[in-house]
Amino acid sequence: MARPFEVAVSDAQLDCLQQKLATVTFPDELDDADWEMGVPLKEMRRLATYWRDGFNWRQKERELNENLTQFIVPITVSGFGELDIHCLHHTSPNANAIPLLFIHGWPGSFLEATKLIPLLTCGNENRPAFNVVAPSLPNFGFSSAVKKGFGLVQYAEAMHAVMSALGYHEYVIQGGDWGSIIARVMAIRYPNHTKAVHLNFLPVTPSLLWNPLALLRSILTVPFSAKERAHLMVTKDYLTQGDAYKRQQETRPQTLGYALHDSPVALLAWIYDKLHSWTDNYAWTDDEILTWVSLYYFSTAGPAASIWIYYEAARNDSSLSSSGMSTTDVLAKPTPGNVKLAVAHFKREVIKLPTSWTGLAGVVVRAREYDCGGHFAAWEVPKLLASDLRSFLGKDGQAFKVVPGKNGY
Numbered sequence: 518m519a520r521p522f523e524v525a526v527s528d529a530q531l532d533c534l535q536q537k538l539a540t541v542t543f544p545d546e547l548d549d550a551d552w553e554m555g556v557p558l559k560e561m562r563r564l565a566t567y568w569r570d571g572f573n574w575r576q577k578e579r580e581l582n583e584n585l586t587q588f589i590v591p592i593t594v595s596g597f598g599e600l601d602i603h604c605l606h607h608t609s610p611n612a613n614a615i616p617l618l619f620i621h622g623w624p625g626s627f628l629e630a631t632k633l634i635p636l637l638t639c640g641n642e643n644r645p646a647f648n649v650v651a652p653s654l655p656n657f658g659f660s661s662a663v664k665k666g667f668g669l670v671q672y673a674e675a676m677h678a679v680m681s682a683l684g685y686h687e688y689v690i691q692g693g694d695w696g697s698i699i700a701r702v703m704a705i706r707y708p709n710h711t712k713a714v715h716l717n718f719l720p721v722t723p724s725l726l727w728n729p730l731a732l733l734r735s736i737l738t739v740p741f742s743a744k745e746r747a748h749l750m751v752t753k754d755y756l757t758q759g760d761a762y763k764r765q766q767e768t769r770p771q772t773l774g775y776a777l778h779d780s781p782v783a784l785l786a787w788i789y790d791k792l793h794s795w796t797d798n799y800a801w802t803d804d805e806i807l808t809w810v811s812l813y814y815f816s817t818a819g820p821a822a823s824i825w826i827y828y829e830a831a832r833n834d835s836s837l838s839s840s841g842m843s844t845t846d847v848l849a850k851p852t853p854g855n856v857k858l859a860v861a862h863f864k865r866e867v868i869k870l871p872t873s874w875t876g877l878a879g880v881v882v883r884a885r886e887y888d889c890g891g892h893f894a895a896w897e898v899p900k901l902l903a904s905d906l907r908s909f910l911g912k913d914g915q916a917f918k919v920v921p922g923k924n925g926y
Contacts, residue, residue: 519588519682522603522659524578526815531574534781534814538569541782552793556786564789564803565782572807585631589659590652592678594671602679603659603817604652605630609638611646615910615925616685619651620676622694622718623823624788625893626658626812627651632899637906644907645925650688652679654695655818656825662818668829669842673702677710686710687920691906693718693894695826701878702842704852713857713916715906717894720868721877722848741871748869755867759794762787766827774821777813784820785810795892797865852879857916859883859909861902863890882915883908 546558581587590602605627608614617637619630630651640646653660655667655675663671676699680688689712692700697718704711741749765773776783788810792801813820830844842850852858858881862869875881885905890898910916910925918924 519590519606522587522589523582524587524659526574526578530815535569537779537781538565541565541780543782556790556793560789561782561786564785564806567803568781568785568807572804572811574811577804577808577811590679590682592675592682594655594663594667594674594678597663597667597671600655600661600663600675602652602655602661602675603627604650604679605634606648606650606683607634607638608648609640609646611640611925613922613924613926614638614640614646614648615920615923616680616688617647617649617906618676618680618685618688618690618700619649619895620690620692620696620699621651621654621657622692622696623657623826624791624809624813625694625696625896626809627653628809628812629893629895633895633903636899636903640925642926645911647906647925648685650680650683650685652676653816654699654826656822657816657818658812659817662822665825666829667825668832669699669702669844669847670706672699672826673706677703677707680710687712687923689713689715689910689916689920691715691717691895691902694892695830698830698844698847701847701852704856704858704879705842705847705850708853708856711856712919713859713910714852715859715861715909717861717863717902718866718868718892719860719862719870719875719878720848721870721874722845745871745873748871751867751869759867762791763827766824767831768828770821770824770828773824777824778819778821781810781814784814788813792893795865795867796897797863797889797891799891799893799897848878851877854880856880857882857919859905859915860885861894861905862886863892863894863898863901864888865891867892 543558551557585605586607588604588606590604591599592602593599621629634649637647637649655661655663687710690700697716700714704714789806832843858879860875860881875884887901894902908914
């Protein structure tokens with residue numbers, strides 16, 4: 518049975534953080550390096566100093582506990598026994614509210630859902646209402662730690678188990694980053710429960726996509742439109758200049774993990790690099806940045822555990838018919854036809870594809886492009902994302918009444 522939860526970081530953890538920040542040393546930086554080599558030294562000095570001398574975690578902790586309805590949901594995952602999953606669960610006063618599972622990715626967290634919750638739980642005759650469930654994935658936030666072998670199928674099983682434990686046997690999903698991949702696994706494995714999926718990140722696997730040279734040749738020779746070429750150039754730039762972190766995390770996570778676990782400044786730089794480069798000129802405040810990073814630093818499993826998902830998802834040790842699915846398996850396999858897909862394409866997403874490729878993911882009944890927003894759409898442009906969700910699942914939407922008895926009005 519789900520039990521109430523409040524964030525409560527120990528004084529010992531805070532003291533340890535202070536000690537590490539008090540003794541930090543910084544490397545040199547080339548003159549005028551700005552962002553082309555990574556996070557600039559002046560940014561790191563400012564943030565580390567503020568984290569040590571000005572940032573008030575206890576205040577943030579109080580705000581989280583006062584503003585969010587949090588639970589620990591005990592579940593069981595095959596081969597891994599019982600896990601405690603931390604989640605937000607905000608219900609609407611509307612009895613017909615649609616159950617919505619929000620799945621975060623890396624370097625995100627349940628925090629991303631907090632701007633969406635007030636927009637989605639309050640419906641009326643013109644827009645549907647939702648009961649929002651936003652878990653911390655295993656190895657993230659305040660959910661249990663899991664060890665080697667916990668892959669995409671197990672993440673999907675865990676998320677489905679959370680919804681079942683909360684009494685939602687039919688539901689819809691919203692996801693970006695790893696949330697989008699896990700949502701697609703859930704649609705494949707639980708098609709009678711996953712009724713619709715709304716994504717703001719949609720990679721697929723034409724063989725050329727993960728080969729930058731083949732992709733460039735395709736851009737130059739295939740008769741794509743100017744817009745489609747521009748989208749593919751964004752993807753090529755990411756694959757050639759922006760995905761080194763991914764290769765490290767999916768091949769040598771333990772080596773990187775020592776720095777992320779031991780050094781709060783290393784963790785800050787590793788995450789802040791993505792917060793800056795994957796957003797559409799979003800004006801991050803220092804408090805926002807440090808709250809995001811602190812949730813990793815104080816997580817139950819520790820910050821190094823969060824990157825293991827990359828290693829496990831890159832493995833292909835078992836067939837689709839048994840207990841394993843690699844990322845390649847998921848991206849190459851369309852979701853079942855009875856699960857409706859919607860895609861919201863935001864301006865600064867890191868992977869952008871020709872519209873004609875979206876059908877490779879499954880039955881995409883709605884696709885919209887927006888001229889703002891980036892990878893963290895729920896945080897950057899929550900009103901746009903909420904509006905797209907409501908349009909997809911509302912009265913005139915492509916997935917109206919997809920959950921029997923739950924029309925959102």
